[in-house]
Amino acid sequence: MKKVIMGNHALSYGAMLSRAQVIAAYPITPQTQVVELLSEMCANGTLDAKFIKVESEHSAMAACLGASMAGARTFTATSAQGLALMHEMLHWASGGRMPVVMGDINRAMAPGWSIWTDQIDSLSQRDTGWIQFYCSSNQEVLDTVIQAYKVSEKLMIPSMVILDAFALSHTYEVVEIPEQEKVDAYLPPFNPPYRLTPADPHAFGGLTSPDHYMELRYKLQKDMEKVPALVEETGREYEKMFGRYLGQVDDYLCDGAELVFVTSGTAGLTARVVVDELRAQGVKAGNLRIKLFRPFPFEQVRSILSRVPKVAVLDRNISYGHHGVFYQEVKSAMYGLPSEPAIFGFIAGLGGRDITRETYKEIADYALKHDRPEEEIVWIGVKK
């Protein structure tokens, strides 16, 4: 069935079709419609789940984790300050191997108060041990929620499904809503190997000496390393059942390109339009949209970018005192390869400033004109 829905509701439908059993959430703009629709679904019986209306995001994640430990499939959604407040519990989720799936609506961090999009909120959680998917359409949001449960529960690692504030969260698009029976066939019920039950009492998360701690973290990393292949496998399986492939990256005309944009989120869709326009003007451009950011899709990024002379990374974020985060990550992935391209870093669109075709044209002009980046960061559209 096709429906015209907003990005936020794509998250809700994803959670509903995945049969989330416990939802705990706290309202924050621009996330509110996600949980409004879910609480309606819980109230009218469309979704058989407990909705805990907690008093903060910290408690939202804590409640999800408690429910996950009890063996229930859990969902929450938040944004910006809410995600920052959850920070401690994000480590708890991955460290405790609790496969929560959470929607994060990328919103700029205060002060000054901003409800508009950029990626600093979720990228600040880069090292918490969560899988991160950056989506660029409402369809992708819905599909990725379902896939995220499959990946997360297989490896017992939590997932964040991320979408841009307003540019996606409040934008209505046509979305194919999969049939419940087919989703049930794709995603079996959550059945964790260990759980809180008096029938088999264990103590979870207790005091862990240096004799054991490091091994727990080693295992988490080893399982993280399995994510790219599992995303590939579950993405192909999804394609077989639903006709849509869900991969780690979206490669648009990168093969044989002279300049490739590296993008993420909705800005990654704008880039495709610009690639077409540049190609019409005789510039062989391409676009590599990174969807799976954590773990970083090293293999695919390396194989695509090592065949390209110039790479322009667009960051809607900044790591103060360093570079844009995607720029750092792409450079680190390409470092030392025999065919390392010239990699340029651009920052644009912070705090919800639009990223338009003109933004990309400026980027392309700069990258085509220079052999190497002359500045550490090239800011696009900033009033200096």
Added chain:
Amino acid sequence: MSKERKMTITLPREELMSSGHLACQGCGATLAMRYALKALGQKTILCIPACCWSVIDGPFPHSSLDVPIYHCAFETAASSASGVRAGLDMVGDKETTVMAWAGDGGTFDIGIQALSGAAERNEDFIYACYDNEAYMNTGIQRSSATPIGAWTTTTPVKHYKKERKKDIIGIMAAHDIPYIATASIAYPEDMVKKFKKAKDIHGTRFIHIYAPCPTGWKSRPDDTVKLARLAVQTGYFPLYEVENGEKWTLNLKIKERKPITEYLKLQGRFRHLKQDEIDLIQAEVDNNYQKILKKCGL
């Protein structure tokens, strides 16, 4: 030959706590757990935030308890327990009792937001606070449960604690939750009775346990039970219940309350107090006790 006498054991025989735990000698919190589990039985799941009990239980991969434990973040005893309850309900386990088990710091201070939220939602679990009146696990720092006059490492003798202990029962009673009780490790029958009563009630149940700490109070380990008893007998920690925020019941009437100095003098943390300061504390205790009597209609 003496006549054979039979003693009736009034507490459940079931032991869900084994020896080999890591508590200090004379730990009140350890006795508290033992009695609480005797009352609740094996079908209990504990949510334990950062507190002495996150260590007492034993390091990974050991546990001294025969019930499942979820070691949760410091401020999340109540929110974690809310989640565990919801999760159990969704996987079809309606029978198991969920109990948040937190210290005074995790309850009076850092965890009070989550606790208030859960109580407002009337979440279906028991919240037990074992109160040893300071952050003992981190080395005796003051909490808002530390009594007036006490020394701690952050309220040194020259600047001993000048603020009153937070009225946690008053706060919880204001949430109109179905059941609140105070309990003392010196009165195990009373404590077991209260946990059993709490087990059969639905909604948020709050039990405030008085748990002396020889390490932090600078008292003798063998005085723990005596101190807990004196706290009740002086009227410093009366035993009572509050049902639905309105029905207050005093469980143990003290005909002649002992002077507070008997309780204070056994503890190094009060050693610096002069007579006029002790008199002030006595006046505080009298005042609080009268308030509780009044609420209990006595």
